[in-house]
Amino acid sequence: MVPEELPPPxxxxxxALHNIYRELYSHFGPQGWWPGDIADExxxxxxxxxxxxxxxVAKAIARLKQxxxxxxxxxxxxxxxxxADLIRPAGYYNIKARRLLNFTDALFNSFPExxxxxxxxxxxxxxxxxxxxxxxxxxxxxxxxxxxxxxxxFVVDAYTVRVLSRHDFVDETITYEEAxxxxxxHLPHDTSLFNEYHALFVALGKNYxxxxxxxxxxxxxxGR
DNA sequence: TGCCAGGCCGGGT
DNA sequence: ACCCGGCATGGC
Numbered sequence: 001m002v003p004e005e006l007p008p009p010x011x012x013x014x015x016a017l018h019n020i021y022r023e024l025y026s027h028f029g030p031q032g033w034w035p036g037d038i039a040d041e042x043x044x045x046x047x048x049x050x051x052x053x054x055x056x057v058a059k060a061i062a063r064l065k066q067x068x069x070x071x072x073x074x075x076x077x078x079x080x081x082x083x084a085d086l087i088r089p090a091g092y093y094n095i096k097a098r099r100l101l102n103f104t105d106a107l108f109n110s111f112p113e114x115x116x117x118x119x120x121x122x123x124x125x126x127x128x129x130x131x132x133x134x135x136x137x138x139x140x141x142x143x144x145x146x147x148x149x150x151x152x153x154f155v156v157d158a159y160t161v162r163v164l165s166r167h168d169f170v171d172e173t174i175t176y177e178e179a180x181x182x183x184x185x186h187l188p189h190d191t192s193l194f195n196e197y198h199a200l201f202v203a204l205g206k207n208y209x210x211x212x213x214x215x216x217x218x219x220x221x222x223g224r
Numbered sequence: 225t226g227c228c229a230g231g232c233c234g235g236g237t
Numbered sequence: 238a239c240c241c242g243g244c245a246t247g248g249c
Contacts, residue, residue, distance in 0.1 A: 050232065051230085052230080091229090099232085136232085140231070210228090
């Protein structure tokens with residue numbers, strides 16, 4: 001969603017969140033995360049990228065694609081040891097292989113038709129289901145809902161909290177659900193807005209708001 | 225070279 | 238309800 005389409009904010013918090021979005025968007029432009037990718041690949045990527053650089057995840061995804069396994073039904077049939085070896089470049093490969101199979105097992109047991117059936121639920125119910133899978137926490141669940149299911153849920157990650165706390169907008173000890181509620185309560189529930197906004201936080205965190213080297217001199221949010 | 229990356233779980237307080 | 242160690246590869 002382009003910032004010009006934002007409806008007028010109804011609170012000072014909403015206004016601040018609008019302004020942050022406008023500034024990030026004008027600086028980085030639309031990010032277009034996972035636009036044409038199929039839902040299966042997005043779910044797999046969401047699990048593989050847990051605490052991991054996307055570059056490494058891309059290597060693992062390429063290996064799965066090469067093996068014709070970029071597909072949840074196919075993944076569900078692979079022995080865990082083989083899967084672990086395939087995704088090795090993503091790091092934490094043993095635990096992530098187990099998590100991928102936890103997900104496909106739970107998915108096809110509860111929803112024989114797979115993702116379309118899961119995504120036919122109400123968002124909160126689909127979220128509950130995802131959170132019940134061992135290895136899927138709130139960020140992974142929200143990523144799957146937003147980027148694979150096109151549900152309007154806000155994805156909070158380490159970058160989000162770091163950016164907001166560096167600019168004294170929230171305390172750095174804020175919980176996941178608190179941070180998510182901040183966005184859900186003060187922004188329109190729009191999938192394309194939440195898609196871009198999350199990706200913009202990542203862009204800022206990677207390029208300016210790094211963990212070390214707080215060289216915020218050129219930060220687009222400088223002074224906010 | 226060491227630090228970091230688009231978290232989450234399990235055991236201990 | 239928090240806190241912390243473990244999980245692992247590859248890039249800068």
